[in-house]
Structure formats: structure tokens, C-alpha cells
Amino acid sequence: METSAIRETLAVKVSHVFPPDTNNHGTLFGGKLMSYIDDIASVSAMRHARSPVVTASTDSVDFLAPIRTDQSVCLESFVTWTGTSSMEVFVKVLAENLITGERTIAATAFLTFVAVNEDGRSVPVRNVIPETDEEKHLHETAKIRVEERKKRRKASKDLASFIPMNKPWE
Numbered sequence: 001m002e003t004s005a006i007r008e009t010l011a012v013k014v015s016h017v018f019p020p021d022t023n024n025h026g027t028l029f030g031g032k033l034m035s036y037i038d039d040i041a042s043v044s045a046m047r048h049a050r051s052p053v054v055t056a057s058t059d060s061v062d063f064l065a066p067i068r069t070d071q072s073v074c075l076e077s078f079v080t081w082t083g084t085s086s087m088e089v090f091v092k093v094l095a096e097n098l099i100t101g102e103r104t105i106a107a108t109a110f111l112t113f114v115a116v117n118e119d120g121r122s123v124p125v126r127n128v129i130p131e132t133d134e135e136k137h138l139h140e141t142a143k144i145r146v147e148e149r150k151k152r153r154k155a156s157k158d159l160a161s162f163i164p165m166n167k168p169w170e
Helices: 030-049 133-140 142-162
Strands: 003-005 011-016 053-063 071-082 086-097 103-115 127-129
Touching (some): 011 030, 030 053, 030 071, 030 086, 053 142, 071 103, 071 127, 071 133, 071 142, 086 142, 133 142
Parallel strands (some): 003 127
Antiparallel strands (some): 011 071, 053 103, 071 086, 086 103
16 A cells, blocks of 8 residues: 655644634633644645545544733644544644744644545545654554544444433423
8 A cells, every 4th residue: 555754744834823812811712723723634634635534533632731812823733643544633732922932832632534535435545654753653652542532432422322312492
């Protein structure tokens, strides 16, 4: 099967954080950051698959430090691992003080995308080759996350089968 270097999937997005982007604490809205994360991760996934993709899951978004007004938020994403048609994408979120240049890891996230054709059916993707220490670590630990994802998905399906679908007012 064909392969490609992880670096070929790298995508970067930078935005200046302004007051309308923030909550009453003067920090970037979590939902806005989550939107940025899904957006940039889909670019990495499509760049790798060279086909449309759908978001299959967002494993986690771990908010590690606040992103404040007048900082920049920089998101870096890349495909860390591939299955048959699925791709795990890692997103690293950095906050930067634009005056001092100090950078902080503000959040991390893992998402899974599936490559699809025009009919919405899954299509195979090539494998990725890690080169840097960061890429190698994320690639080597992906199998653990894949297993956890499978367990979580099963638990979610079990919960969904239990939850009633009545209208709230019934």
C-alpha cells in the first residue's frame, strides 16, 4: 500500500483573539476553539485522503491554559495514524503573547475522520510514516487510543439504546 510522511498532512491556522471571540472572563470561547479544531483537523484529513472526509469522533479536547484577548491562537494539526479508511488527527493549540512572544500549549485534541467518496461510502487511505520524535510517539501510542475509542463508541451505542426518544413535553 502507498504511504506518505506525516509532515505532508500538516495544517496550520492562526487567529488573533479579539473581544467578540471571548467570554465574560476575557478568554476565547471553548466552542469557538472547538470549531477551529474541527476545521483544521479536517484540512489535515482531506490533505491526506485526497477525498471528502466526515468527522467520526472527537476523542477529547483538553483545555490546558486560557487563551486571552490580544493573544494569537495557533492550531497545528496532522494525521498521526490510519486504519483502512479512518484517520486519527492530532491538534495542538498554542496561545502566543504577541508582544513578548511567549507561547503556551493551550489545548490538545484527537479527532477521527473517515474518508468517503461522492456517495458517502468509506474509501481506503494510505498509511502515514512518522519522522519526528513527536510524530513517532503519537503514532506508536495510537493503537491504545483506537481501542479506547472502540470501547467508548460501544458504551455510547449502549447508552443511546437506553435513552427514550419521547418529546420532552410528553
